[in-house]
Amino acid sequence: MSLSEVKQGTAGQETLPSLSIDLWHHRHVLDLDDFTREEIDLVFEIADGMVEVLSRDVKKLPTLRGKTIATMFFEPSTRTRASFELAAKYLGADTVGLDAVRSSVAKGESLIDSLRTLQALEVDAIIIRHPCSGAPYIAAEHLETSIINAGDGCHAHPSQGLLDMYTLRRKLGDLKGCRIVIVGDIMHSRVARSNIWGTRGLGIKLVLCAPPALMPHGMAAMLEKCGLQHVSIEPDINNALQDADVVMPLRLQKERQQSGLIASIREYIRLYQVNNERLKRAQPGVIVMHPGPINEGIEVSRDVAYSSYSVIEQQVTNGVAVRMALLYLIAGGKSR
Amino acid sequence: MSASVILIKNVHLIDPSQSFSKAIDVLISGGIIKKIGKDLSDASARIIDADGLIGCPGFIDLHCHLRQPGFEHKETIASGSAAACRGGFTTICCMPNTNPALDNAGAIDYVMKTAASEAPQVNVLPVGCITKARAGKEIVEMSELAGAGCVAFSDDGSPVSSSRLMSLAMENAAGLGLPIIDHCEDLDLSEGGQLHDGWVAARLGMKGIPSAAEESAVARDIALAELTGARLHITHVSTRGAVELIRNARLKGLPLTADVTPHHLTLTEERVISRPDHAGAPLAYDTNAKVNPPLRTASDIEALILGLNDGTIDAIATDHAPHADEDKLCEFEIAASGISGFDTALGVLLTFLDGKIALDTLVACLTSGPARVLGIGASGAGTLKTSSPADMVLIDTKKVWMVEADAMLSKGKNTPYLGQQLKGMVAATLHRGELVYAGVPERISR
Amino acid sequence: MTEKVLLTSSDIERALIRIAHEIVERNKGAKNIAFVGIKTRGVPLAQRLAGIIQDMEKVEIPVGSLDITLYRDDVSSLNFKHVVQQTNVPFDITDRQVVLVDDVFYTGRSIRSALDALIDLGRPETIQLAVLIDRGHRELPIRADFVGKNIPTARNEEIKVFLKETDGTDKVAVVSVEGENNELK
Numbered sequence: 001m002s003l004s005e006v007k008q009g010t011a012g013q014e015t016l017p018s019l020s021i022d023l024w025h026h027r028h029v030l031d032l033d034d035f036t037r038e039e040i041d042l043v044f045e046i047a048d049g050m051v052e053v054l055s056r057d058v059k060k061l062p063t064l065r066g067k068t069i070a071t072m073f074f075e076p077s078t079r080t081r082a083s084f085e086l087a088a089k090y091l092g093a094d095t096v097g098l099d100a101v102r103s104s105v106a107k108g109e110s111l112i113d114s115l116r117t118l119q120a121l122e123v124d125a126i127i128i129r130h131p132c133s134g135a136p137y138i139a140a141e142h143l144e145t146s147i148i149n150a151g152d153g154c155h156a157h158p159s160q161g162l163l164d165m166y167t168l169r170r171k172l173g174d175l176k177g178c179r180i181v182i183v184g185d186i187m188h189s190r191v192a193r194s195n196i197w198g199t200r201g202l203g204i205k206l207v208l209c210a211p212p213a214l215m216p217h218g219m220a221a222m223l224e225k226c227g228l229q230h231v232s233i234e235p236d237i238n239n240a241l242q243d244a245d246v247v248m249p250l251r252l253q254k255e256r257q258q259s260g261l262i263a264s265i266r267e268y269i270r271l272y273q274v275n276n277e278r279l280k281r282a283q284p285g286v287i288v289m290h291p292g293p294i295n296e297g298i299e300v301s302r303d304v305a306y307s308s309y310s311v312i313e314q315q316v317t318n319g320v321a322v323r324m325a326l327l328y329l330i331a332g333g334k335s336r
Numbered sequence: 337m338s339a340s341v342i343l344i345k346n347v348h349l350i351d352p353s354q355s356f357s358k359a360i361d362v363l364i365s366g367g368i369i370k371k372i373g374k375d376l377s378d379a380s381a382r383i384i385d386a387d388g389l390i391g392c393p394g395f396i397d398l399h400c401h402l403r404q405p406g407f408e409h410k411e412t413i414a415s416g417s418a419a420a421c422r423g424g425f426t427t428i429c430c431m432p433n434t435n436p437a438l439d440n441a442g443a444i445d446y447v448m449k450t451a452a453s454e455a456p457q458v459n460v461l462p463v464g465c466i467t468k469a470r471a472g473k474e475i476v477e478m479s480e481l482a483g484a485g486c487v488a489f490s491d492d493g494s495p496v497s498s499s500r501l502m503s504l505a506m507e508n509a510a511g512l513g514l515p516i517i518d519h520c521e522d523l524d525l526s527e528g529g530q531l532h533d534g535w536v537a538a539r540l541g542m543k544g545i546p547s548a549a550e551e552s553a554v555a556r557d558i559a560l561a562e563l564t565g566a567r568l569h570i571t572h573v574s575t576r577g578a579v580e581l582i583r584n585a586r587l588k589g590l591p592l593t594a595d596v597t598p599h600h601l602t603l604t605e606e607r608v609i610s611r612p613d614h615a616g617a618p619l620a621y622d623t624n625a626k627v628n629p630p631l632r633t634a635s636d637i638e639a640l641i642l643g644l645n646d647g648t649i650d651a652i653a654t655d656h657a658p659h660a661d662e663d664k665l666c667e668f669e670i671a672a673s674g675i676s677g678f679d680t681a682l683g684v685l686l687t688f689l690d691g692k693i694a695l696d697t698l699v700a701c702l703t704s705g706p707a708r709v710l711g712i713g714a715s716g717a718g719t720l721k722t723s724s725p726a727d728m729v730l731i732d733t734k735k736v737w738m739v740e741a742d743a744m745l746s747k748g749k750n751t752p753y754l755g756q757q758l759k760g761m762v763a764a765t766l767h768r769g770e771l772v773y774a775g776v777p778e779r780i781s782r
Numbered sequence: 783m784t785e786k787v788l789l790t791s792s793d794i795e796r797a798l799i800r801i802a803h804e805i806v807e808r809n810k811g812a813k814n815i816a817f818v819g820i821k822t823r824g825v826p827l828a829q830r831l832a833g834i835i836q837d838m839e840k841v842e843i844p845v846g847s848l849d850i851t852l853y854r855d856d857v858s859s860l861n862f863k864h865v866v867q868q869t870n871v872p873f874d875i876t877d878r879q880v881v882l883v884d885d886v887f888y889t890g891r892s893i894r895s896a897l898d899a900l901i902d903l904g905r906p907e908t909i910q911l912a913v914l915i916d917r918g919h920r921e922l923p924i925r926a927d928f929v930g931k932n933i934p935t936a937r938n939e940e941i942k943v944f945l946k947e948t949d950g951t952d953k954v955a956v957v958s959v960e961g962e963n964n965e966l967k
Binding site (some may be wrong): 033133134138149155221 | 374533534535536537538539540541542546619620621662665666667668669670
């Protein structure tokens with residue numbers, strides 16, 4: 001259901017726009033830590049409008065006609081990049097995509113130089129994905145152009161955090177008292193971090209469950225330092241999943257075994273896999289989410305991934321709508 | 337030898353080697369301290385009115401990086417020495433992680449000759465490598481390097497991971513009577529780490545370097561020092577646990593020494609995530625706060641200060657590590673580690689440790705302490721006893737100033753104190769009786 | 783700012799009844815008519831018109847709502863943005879006589895945006911335009927087929943429409959404002 005339907009309690013009754021666009025003050029979308037609850041609701045309200053557009057045969061709007069959105073991906077990605085590019089195209093913008101390889105060994109052109117080239121081409125927004133945490137912040141500090149973070153290192157993935165919450169909101173309505181459990185490699189997960197910030201102020205209880213070597217040592221201190229009281233850490237997966245309303249298994253990358261952070265994939269599956277047996281402890285209507293791509297049979301069993309619990313496909317559709325909303329807010333309006 | 341005669345009047349003299357601390361006159365002639373007393377006079381002397389200023393022996397820095405040969409875009413012996421001199425340092429020990437590394441007599445010789453001709457205003461003492469090319473595989477020919485003039489051995493920048501090799505190095509150095517300066521880091525534990533393994537690392541999504549990486553290496557070194565009888569010096573101590581290990585080893589009577597940097601005494605891990613001039617802006621990933629060992633916690637700072645106050649830590653060393661702008665203006669994970677320290681060391685210590693460490697202690701840690709570590713006290717370093725070389729610094733503890741990149745003499749502007757207001761600055765520096773830096777010309781006659 | 787009421791609740795009701803009759807007359811019956819109201823206030827007006835015709839002709843008339851924010855021709859040049867709301871046209875408009883409904887007809891740009899939006903949804907047989915108030919000052923060659931009331935205005939005046947469904951009361955007032963009026967009408 002849409003945001004206004006949630007607020008009204010009834011579908012179909014005519015309402016004036018419930019949120020003022022003056023709420024929006026961001027030049028960039030770097031992470032959800034500096035988004036207020038109202039700003040997130042605003043994104044969702046606009047995304048509702050976009051969802052309708054996505055249901056049409058002709059998915060084309062003139063809204064961002066004449067604008068150019070650049071994607072600069074320093075890390076391979078098919079789904080997030082496709083999602084952003086489609087979002088831009090559906091809004092009528094032109095897109096230009098650049099691939100750049102980034103390794104600490106092959107330094108090549110500096111990040112700032114690469115981005116300055118795009119600025120000189122007068123693009124209206126740059127969507128960046130980069131393997132180093134903080135890279136979009138350097139971009140935002142040194143460029144005039146708006147920056148949207150499509151994932152930086154292990155730090156943040158704000159559009160994913162937004163689409164996860166949006167999917168839950170559409171599915172469940174009011175999220176107060178909802179118990180959401182994220183299971184897996186929290187250490188390396190920018191999705192988990194963005195969800196930590198994105199779930200504030202909604203009455204949600206967020207539980208983080210990870211094998212010991214995959215939970216940052218400083219996480220508990222960070223939660224306390226940043227006043228994130230709605231988040232707790234639970235190392236035992238059975239306790240974590242007890243009465244869960246939503247479960248989000250995180251992708252386990254094979255490199256983690258190679259770097260010795262887990263003993264073996266087999267042991268990980270035995271101790272942390274989200275499968276039907278474990279989900280018996282959760283609420284009967286439990287929802288399973290996943291940022292994708294899924295390692296079937298590893299962090300989540302095949303039958304759960306494709307079951308009726310799963311909202312993974314909705315996350316993908318909603319992802320485009322949420323990204324359209326972000327592009328509208330960032331790139332709509334006069335160029336600075 | 338200098339022919340000039342200088343008379344410093346009414347200076348508040350602090351000389352820990354002599355337990356001397358009052359307002360007095362100092363007469364310098366022929367490059368040495370001629371006389372210290374009240375109401376001195378000399379018709380031929382240049383007079384420096386030091387009323388309101390502190391005077392103490394010229395600072396000795398046990399640990400700095402001059403980058404020459406090989407990295408002259410970051411710093412040269414000349415530019416580093418100029419910054420050191422204005423920072424109050426008259427003797428500096430430069431580390432051998434140059435290119436080529438200082439692992440042979442010729443390289444040591446090169447540094448000494450270059451320093452003599454291009455940086456006559458300070459005493460540059462080279463530190464030789466422990467292993468060839470600092471590769472950690474084969475020990476250098478220590479006696480050859482000692483003969484060429486190196487004052488200690490270190491692979492700094494890197495630890496010596498092989499315990500067998502370190503043990504061998506310690507035995508050889510002990511035989512020569514020179515200290516081994518170790519950069520204590522367990523590379524397996526610190527691998528991939530960018531900053532302290534605490535809440536900031538979790539927040540910023542980067543791998544952290546746990547305190548254990550330093551502590552396990554310190555513990556190993558102490559055991560080896562006990563085994564070999566070497567003079568072990570642990571440089572840039574940064575954790576509470578390391579201080580405790582050193583304290584316990586000292587209590588057992590081991591000839592162990594240690595130093596700490598000004599930044600580890602005054603900044604925590606939080607400096608990475610926020611810059612003073614960055615209020616309200618998105619998160620800062622400030623590469624100027626990226627250093628190895630990393631900035632840690634308030635608890636560690638507390639332990640380090642206690643360590644200085646109770647003598648566990650003997651010296652303050654800058655670990656002056658200048659970098660070119662492009663080495664820092666990039667992603668945090670790619671940025672070079674290191675803080676450029678000569679220009680700010682004194683100001684930072686006086687401003688942030690006021691009330692926590694007595695001025696006398698600070699001076700001792702910059703003068704007699706390092707002299708003792710190097711074993712050069714006998715030759716008159718770190719002291720103002722009569723007849724010792726006139727290496728002296730005059731300090732205005734009240735002068736307020738702002739740290740600005742353009743005003744720094746080091747080529748490296750990479751300091752987390754940029755934009756910081758500091759109180760306390762060098763007024764003048766004397767080296768071998770010559771006035772090599774005069775920041776207060778109005779106080780000097782003729 | 784001075785507000786002067788031009789139409790009362792009963793004035794509005796009478797105008798709508800007349801427009802409803804005109805629509806049925808022009809289209810020779812109510813078969814195949816569909817209403818699409820332009821958000822926000824065009825929607826309750828469309829619903830009322832549909833209701834009146836339904837009572838008259840005993841035929842079910844579908845009503846949809848159209849959000850034109852994403853079709854505005856001034857998105858790129860505005861310093862501020864409008865909140866996007868949902869378009870909801872839950873029936874096929876192809877081959878129908880679609881009547882677009884809006885509260886105030888001014889420069890014509892909203893209607894141009896609405897035409898673009900409508901055409902993205904399907905291919906109506908005809909599109910007609912019904913407005914409650916026509917205040918003049920057209921900037922595009924668009925005309926209304928059905929008009930509730932013509933109210934000539936000055937550029938520095940603003941027509942304010944209040945409807946029970948959105949504002950709790952029914953009235954139309956004219957307000958003179960100092961300064962720029964950025965409303966697209």
